[in-house]
Amino acid sequence: MKLSQMHFKTLREVPTEAEIPSHILLLRAGMIKKTVAGVYTYMPMGWRTIRKIENIVREEMDAKGAEEIYTQSVQPAELWKESGRWDAYGPEMWRLKDRNDREFCLGPTAEEVFTDIVKSDVTSHRQLPRMLYQISDKYRDEARPRYGMMRSRVFIMKDNYSFDKDAAGLDESYDKMYDAYSKVFTRCGLNFRPVEADTGAIGGSNSHEFTALCEYGESEIAYCDHCDLAATVEKAACVDAAPQDDVEMLPLEKVYTPGTKTIDEVAAFLKLDKKQTIKALLFVTYDAEGNENGYVAVFIRGDRELNMTKLVNALNIPEYAIAFADEEKMSAATGCVGGFTGPMHLHDCKIIVDSELPGLKNLCAGACETDHHYINMNYGRDYKGDMIVDLKTLKEGDECPICGAPVRHARGVEVGQIFKLGTKYSEPMKAIYKDENQKDQLIWMGCYGIGISRTFQAIIDMPQNHDDNGIIWPMSVAPYHVIITQVKPGDEAQDEVAGRIYNELTKAGVEVLWDDRDERPGVKFKDADLIGIPVRITVGKRASEGVVEYKLRRDADKREKTVDEAIADAIEIVNKEK
């Protein structure tokens, strides 16, 4: 393809909307354009890379026996009501009505549609297992779109669904996908790590997230250098402090603690370690219509951090159905007092106690009375919880829940996630097959997603895939393999040499971009670096002698080569790496 004939434009200056390298470079390279917040257009060069990623995904899916289908984005509300997720999904779902007032959504995912398809076609154990996938736009009306395509409202996702006879079959499908995903992300040039993850709105029993390691990522993962621990921070279990069984309970005492509303203030005032205090966190919960339907008080050791995901899982409600409470409003109903709430004297309020508190003795907590705290508070004797559960966030340096070593944290971008759904969808939607004994059985399902557009962007954020001058595409996903930078189009010798290189490489299956624009050489070099084509062949002054310059985008050094050498070397490296 001749660059002079392409719809191609690069930006010299950084657009204000972008902050992280991948977003800045994609915009500057003219590979994407924003349509509206969280919605992007893929320009020719960017779209080529998207298609390369998609094809890597297709190859790996097909290799595991999955078949591609295509379901359209508009999905009827009935299916979602059948699974129970029409209400559960919340404001993120993009809902719409047709002219007859029937309800639909733009698919944020497609468990319902796939389950519906399979249940009507599959009736016998002989038809299982099955694995179907698709690559399509997904719609999620994100509260805050961010970082270009890292968190957008419309994005390209590969989603597939496995249908098995039983749990063992599901395990097998899951393992296949785990393997396929590892291959996909390796081929895409990502530094990634599979980590255990929470199942969120999708549900199910077991899940791994594939996280591209990158400082700009929104996921935080916890891992351990000494054992296999690798989990999202939401998922990671936390080790309770050792129970103080041998410590004697001291008499409960109310103390005057004027103006000490925060844990830091109380601890300083009473000269206590924060580990001897209990922190209160107050929440209000909402029903499906968005009306308040209850209060929740969470108690956790003063130095700990609440893990919202664990709380929501314990309450078995969706995340959007809970929010920090207006303490003043709540005080009338429950007796809490802003800054001085403790687990005693509360009423009409669900009390949730972190799992390590019952084992700890003589703690300090609010007295539900302004300017007062209790000291020597003990579980069982002085207070009780309606629920006792691990609500702690595993922090960097905390004890590893598996081996006890200090835990490490890293940031990353979630590029894929796999779930064991079990019968979560087949049960409400009645996806049933007849087994060998002519008995009805539920189909066991798994679902597996890859954010194609997110992967596209995450690739660039890998440190090895960009530098100050632009993108450095891995060969496997580069929009073109080779760029011919012709210094002086119209020069007879250069035209001849560039044309020959173009033709021979193209014949060999190499994708070549020919920069034949009437621009100064500097502009072409800058653009070539910016768009990140892996191999550059510069046809310049010495073209008449049959000599060109050969340079890899990722290396600094350039080398003069004969035309034939350059062609041979380009073919070799492209075939090796593509």
Add this chain to the structure above:
RNA sequence: CGGGGUGUAGCGCAGUUUGGUAGCGCAACUGGUUUGGGACCAGUGGGCCGCGGGUUCAAAUCCUGCCACCCCGACCA
């Protein structure tokens, strides 16, 4: 949804405090000189100053309502 910020030419910005009818750089276009790392000279075109309402002889500028976008948080396969 809470907090903060910004909307002026395709992109990046100044002008707003103190009202007087819009400017700079890049990009584009024309001509010329250039041609191996974002050239130079001369010239040209391009703006409902986010949108509505108000104050005023006069509004990019003051008042007011709305909208959009970005950042932090909340939230999120």
